[in-house]
Amino acid sequence: LTRHLPLSCSGAPILDPHGGLLAVLDASTPNAQDGKQIQRHTVALVSMSAAQISRSHFLNQFGHAFILRFHSRPEFAGLLHEALIAIGADGRVLAVNEAVLEQLGKIDRSQLVGRDISQVMQLDFDTIEHRAGSDAGTLWSIRCACHGRRFYALVRPPRARPALPAVGGPAQAASDSDLQPGEHVGSDPRMRHNLANALKLAAHRVSILLRGDTGTGKEEFAKAVHRGSPWASGAFVAINCAAIPEALIESELFGYARGAFTDAAREGRHGKLLQASGGTLFLDEIGDMPLPLQSRLLRVLEEQSVTPLGSERAVPLELHVISASHRDLAQRVAAGEFREDLYYRLNGVVLHLPPLRERSDKAELIRTLLREENAEHSVRISEEAMHKLLSYAWPGNLRQLRNVLRTAAVLCSDGMIRLPNLPQEIVDAGSAPCLVDGGAVAADDMPGRVALDQAERLVLQQQLERHRWNVSRTADALGISRNTLYRKLRKHGLDTG
Template identity: 35%
Template sequence: MRTPPTALALRQARQRLLEHGDCPSEGIDVHVARSWRRSLAAGLLPGGRLMDTEHANAAELKRLMASQHELLVHSRPVMDVLFAQVQGSQSMVILADARGTLMHTLGQADFLQRAQQVALSCGASWHEQHRGTNAIGTALAEGCEINIHGGEHFLERNEFLTCTAAPIMSATGKLLGVLDISGDHRAGHPHTHGLVSMAARLIENRLITATAAPYIRLHLHTQREGIGTVAEGIVLLSGDGWVVGGNRAGMDWMRLAPADIGSAQINTLLDVPLNTLLAQHYHRPTEPVRVQRLNGETLFVLIQPQQGTLSGRTPVLANPQPQANPTPPPTPAGDALAQLDTGDVRWRSAADKARRVAGKPIPLLIQGESGVGKELFARAVHDSGPRRAKPFVAINCAAVPENLIEAELFGYAPGAFTGARRDGSPGRVREAQGGTLFLDEIGDMPLAMQARLLRVLQERQVSPLGGGPSVAVDFALICATHCKLREAAEQGRFRSDLYYRINGLTVQLPPLRERTDFAVLTKRLINDLNPARQVGMAPELLERLRQHPWPGNLRQYANVLRTASAMLDTDETCIDWVHLPDDVQDDLSAQAHTNQAQDAIKSETIQAASSALNLQELAHDAMRQAIHSSRGNMSQAARQLGISRQTLYRKLNT
């Protein structure tokens, strides 16, 4: 903790600011000086009345809490433990969002009452434009940890406070919010800065870990024992090894900046390839690996593969010793089904089954919700089989009017009905000759047409509407439905004899909300929509989208990504919340609110698990890290921590 300026230095600096619009370079912290100038430019005066002070009403605060649900869930348990360390010191613990709006506070009743007089309560804005120089607003403006003590506050009404704030950053370097301890300036403690800093890092690590399931996760430290502590570095990788995010320590140790996200490949940063790290994890999953950066610096790395991949391995890069843990044989190169495979186990199982019947006289029935990609799957089955050079004819039984479906399917003779084409029509069944006939939503086919289709399937001949000779037909049959066809057959809504005729093999395609390859699938869709440039997605948004139920499945999701891609400016390469359509933003917020009861239970579980966390250990971690970074120089380490060397020795022994 730095030494606050003297009261005389502050008075002189304030007087010069008011008289000349500037602050002296000596006697006052540079961050405070800049903040004072911004406060004055915002129209604030030290002793004046507050202008345009923002305070969210109940409805606005409720929407804010819903939109910041993930930050709140992972911050509250840490705040509880942090408050336990400062309880009794006339202090309160505060969480604010990236605009400086207070979302969650903890404090003793007597100090809270005093704090509320200066609007240190939920819903109040502590942005510099509204409250002048203060730890929350100035940490947001400066993007760094900061302490504002007593008279350093721009507004005189806040001079009874001492406040320490630390920003909370996302895995992509985006500012998510601020963690703050505010208290009576007479009760300030030199350890407060270290506690707030370490608690903010802990929240960041929890947020990153919670959203890391779609990614490979590297845990880093310069010491083997440092992995698993709050001081460890974390770097997130895509399945093919691109850096997609990380915490501040991880990015620093890898010598990466936020601008490198999406453009840095891990194999160009370390002397050990990612495949080797994954293979070593397979044999010794809890053993960190000693690696070197290409500049010779040593790091210890513990790798955590993507969740949801077979045997815990990424389907793109890992290929460790299959004989030790057998996996399904690889799909044929160039196979259309393999090209659609982005790693989901259930989808891959359906593809493997469909591949085995392709080319055999076995009809395929594809079941799945609307929008899961049944026609795309059917076309891939056709393109993966021996009939690939012949036609693929698709007809949606639910989209053709009932009075036209017979003519559409089986054709008609010239003049068969009013409005018929003069030369007649062969029908879609005959158009599929030698290839594949795909009947989508067959469960919606009228019962009369079901009988006619059954006869065609039995006799392998089709007679056009209005008369004419029967024509022999040869085609592979693939049907699809969103309904439970067996139940429909049992209830008489679908012919049971037709059901058993078309049900040679049934496969079920998983809905989007249940797929384990959401991240890879998203990347595939974004790449298809943006063929001329590399476009990524913010990890926090990806996780929120992954949790959405997607009633329209892939069709709906692809439309959302298409719109979001169109919203990108020419110099933007990352899809984020602001690029989504308004209705999707509303749906995501509403979904988060709907899940609050479940998440509250989860939060209580996390809080119970975190209750054993002792922030005294965090303080010890901070001291050990300072000693390590200063190479054992205790005086230098003490200066970094803002305490005396004697205090450092005493604290290490407690």
């Protein structure tokens, strides 16, 4: 004991998820004469480290549960001092950390554990599930059920339980029934089949090429694949090759070194490729990438390294690539507009995402989007309005549906969306017609790709005429960007004057 008298000790408790003492983290120095300032720094460091260990233990202990993560200040959500609530599959609270008790106002732990989450926060378990299935990194606001105080929250979805491989054999892939579909993947059989195949392929870093019309949810599908892959702890980085000006796309993808060009950031910048290393890179509208950049991208994918602009040093990468296009890349290869070698490098497998009009789960998607857009209050939809939404052709697919529901939810006065709250073109439409000059052409009655192109052209012409050839209003009505609309107009030879 005498030998330890000169020691100066700084300790902090490590707590289990139920508030019990697991251990004490201690840092000791042999010189007790150290100044008070040094001791204060040591105590702060030890306390922070103990809090981090307690937090990590909580998250690991309840890896199978939904974790509601929140704080009264948005900048602290997702960080060390956030409040954590573990929620079981039945919607009941399994455990809370110490920060929850502080954030909710010195409430006792026994008043929370075992209760339904709706008795703790002003939200239901369906909202938790759908938030976890959407972009789990998106911050949203919630309120306490007892005093109405606002918090800023994230949801961590349950981790998939890893299957144990048979001795001497490969690991078994998850079955279709074991999948946790992401936002907008839904229950449509084709989408579920696509997701099952994509998750099997992602485990082996096989490149995936998504095909589908604009707005069919290709990025949301790619996010669901990322979350279910072994690379889920890495970043999901998306880049739209059609939306970024050609002059900027090279620096966006590859980054640049310090002083690479005029107006470059002083310390340089990591490109999207480097940001995605260890995770998933999603290349949307890859068919619109300029040919010179296709050569550089191919080299990066082959060598698994990137050389930023203005640098001579290659930086190693570890990438899983998912690309997407509404174009037929094989046709663009034949036309000399897309590199054949890059096409085969990206084309590990092609998955076709069906347009919204062909999906069997439209009602489920409508309810999902309504909950997502109106997390703080319930919005319902009348039977007549639902019938119109289900029978509409949706040329803008999920993007258009989201915009329509967002607008209708604002316009409805009593929490019920009715026919007057819907756009007139949806109310006037039949089962799935594209009306031009009083005539009707049903897409399902026109076989082949040519017929689909004709239907798309007719829809564009109808919407342009309805909005007096105003590009911005037409793009909003279709739920697509102005760039996408301009590209479609050029494709079909429609001149806005």
